[in-house]
Amino acid sequence: MMFFPGEKITTTTDLSQQDGDYLYTRLREGEGIGQLFVRASVGGTSAEEGMEIPLDAPDYDRQCERDFGRMVYRLLSAATGRAPKWGILTGIRPIKLFHQCVADGMTEEEIRRLFTQEMLLSPGKLDLAIQTQKNEQKVLSRSTRDSFSLYISIPFCPSRCHYCSFVSHSIDRAKKLMPEYVSRLVEELRYTAKLVDQIGIKLKTVYFGGGTPTTLTAEQLQLLIDVIKEEFDFSHLEEYTIEAGRPDTITLEKLQVIKNSDVTRISINPQTLNDQVLEAVGRRHTAKDVIDKFHMAREVGIDCINMDLIAGLPGDTLDSFRRSVDGLIALGPENITVHSLSVKRAADLAKVDPEFLRHGSLVSDMVDYSQRVLAQHDYHPYYLYRQKNTMDNLENVGYCRPGQEGLYNVYIMDETHSILAVGAGGVTKLREPGGSKIQRVFNFKFPYEYLSRFDQVIARKDEVTKFYETYPF
Numbered sequence: 001m002m003f004f005p006g007e008k009i010t011t012t013t014d015l016s017q018q019d020g021d022y023l024y025t026r027l028r029e030g031e032g033i034g035q036l037f038v039r040a041s042v043g044g045t046s047a048e049e050g051m052e053i054p055l056d057a058p059d060y061d062r063q064c065e066r067d068f069g070r071m072v073y074r075l076l077s078a079a080t081g082r083a084p085k086w087g088i089l090t091g092i093r094p095i096k097l098f099h100q101c102v103a104d105g106m107t108e109e110e111i112r113r114l115f116t117q118e119m120l121l122s123p124g125k126l127d128l129a130i131q132t133q134k135n136e137q138k139v140l141s142r143s144t145r146d147s148f149s150l151y152i153s154i155p156f157c158p159s160r161c162h163y164c165s166f167v168s169h170s171i172d173r174a175k176k177l178m179p180e181y182v183s184r185l186v187e188e189l190r191y192t193a194k195l196v197d198q199i200g201i202k203l204k205t206v207y208f209g210g211g212t213p214t215t216l217t218a219e220q221l222q223l224l225i226d227v228i229k230e231e232f233d234f235s236h237l238e239e240y241t242i243e244a245g246r247p248d249t250i251t252l253e254k255l256q257v258i259k260n261s262d263v264t265r266i267s268i269n270p271q272t273l274n275d276q277v278l279e280a281v282g283r284r285h286t287a288k289d290v291i292d293k294f295h296m297a298r299e300v301g302i303d304c305i306n307m308d309l310i311a312g313l314p315g316d317t318l319d320s321f322r323r324s325v326d327g328l329i330a331l332g333p334e335n336i337t338v339h340s341l342s343v344k345r346a347a348d349l350a351k352v353d354p355e356f357l358r359h360g361s362l363v364s365d366m367v368d369y370s371q372r373v374l375a376q377h378d379y380h381p382y383y384l385y386r387q388k389n390t391m392d393n394l395e396n397v398g399y400c401r402p403g404q405e406g407l408y409n410v411y412i413m414d415e416t417h418s419i420l421a422v423g424a425g426g427v428t429k430l431r432e433p434g435g436s437k438i439q440r441v442f443n444f445k446f447p448y449e450y451l452s453r454f455d456q457v458i459a460r461k462d463e464v465t466k467f468y469e470t471y472p473f
């Protein structure tokens with residue numbers, strides 16, 4: 001997929017099917033050795049590589065996996081001219097590997113050698129990962145064995161963005177569900193708070209996400225904020241975020257509700273400052289709306305704001321993306337998050353500008369530009385994750401001004417401590433204190449299901465208590 005974006009790839013064990021482009025891999029084991037062999041045939045030209053590993057080599061399976069990876073990478077890179085910058089590193093949480101290396105006592109030099117020589121990372125991605133690991137570590141050390149975060153899901157948006165992969169309902173259709181949805185949320189919050197009291201875990205961060213939580217009215221927002229304050233102990237709370245993603249949902253009244261509460265951080269997400277691109281992806285607002293709402297939030301006194309950008313949106317160009325990055329820097333939010341567009345299905349690629357597919361490096365250039373310029377303006381990477389099917393296999397990075405890290409982002413991505421989720425689409429993720437066991441408890445995905453089967457939502461919450469009985473802190 002990294003080398004042939006958008007193409008349908010099939011696998012077979014039938015060797016007679018070696019026509020067209022193909023990649024053949026084989027492992028033969030016997031007489032104390034494993035023989036690895038790879039052949040790539042692309043555009044009528046074939047190339048191959050092979051090697052042997054003793055069966056009793058330490059970590060034999062992992063060595064085979066990495067050597068296969070490197071051979072495939074070298075052959076396909078030579079055949080296609082593409083050189084994905086994360087090398088053979090797959091998985092959505094690459095920084096975890098860096099934490100592990102540090103915990104194992106490796107020096108920075110050893111880590112650099114491992115990731116460049118064995119994983120084939122580019123120098124730029126290696127620097128990014130090392131810096132992110134260091135910044136993330138400071139946030140991780142603020143979590144304790146009895147910490148947890150609370151996530152409130154508001155799965156409604158004013159309209160659906162074309163690239164969206166979340167379960168989010170356009171408010172036009174779901175408006176009538178909102179009052180009932182809010183009253184069920186209140187019930188679920190009260191029930192969750194009781195469990196938290198019984199277990200004795202301590203609330204570290206609160207996060208309203210979605211969707212777009214500011215699709216709620218000012219009164220609904222106030223109600224939820226009041227209930228959370230009333231029901232949960234805030235004495236260990238360090239961060240309280242409300243995503244106000246879409247400027248078309250932000251009003252002065254809602255910002256005042258937010259400012260007059262314990263909320264410490266909001267997100268206002270332009271995704272791009274190019275109006276044509278905004279229109280092409282189905283966002284019903286302009287770049288000016290974003291800027292106006294940003295200033296409105298500042299005037300109200302909100303002093304920690306995150307802004308998201310996406311590299312690779314249909315119709316965007318390198319110049320226009322640069323202008324978006326520069327425009328955000330000029331506004332000076334405390335956090336800027338740069339995502340790489342994730343294209344979920346091959347069919348979606350049709351909607352992506354063919355320019356990106358012909359020159360995959362364009363998105364890579366956008367991401368490199370943001371990394372370089374944000375560093376020059378004192379924004380540091382503090383969390384990083386990858387999604388499947390991103391353009392050029394790239395990453396999403398949260399940058400912040402020193403000391404302004406979004407804690408929840410790190411905790412959810414690192415799976416540092418339990419996240420108790422309420423609302424439709426919420427997934428409670430229980431993390432064994434001091435251990436590695438993870439258990440998920442799913443709420444129903446769709447609002448109407450959440451409402452009609454609410455008894456089951458509450459019944460499932462008891463998994464939280466059982467988990468902490470099995471894995472006390």
Ligand code: SF4
Pocket residue numbers: 156157159160161163164165166168210211212245246
């Ligand atoms: S605002 Fe976010 S959650 Fe809502 S439709 Fe757009 S991408 Fe999806």
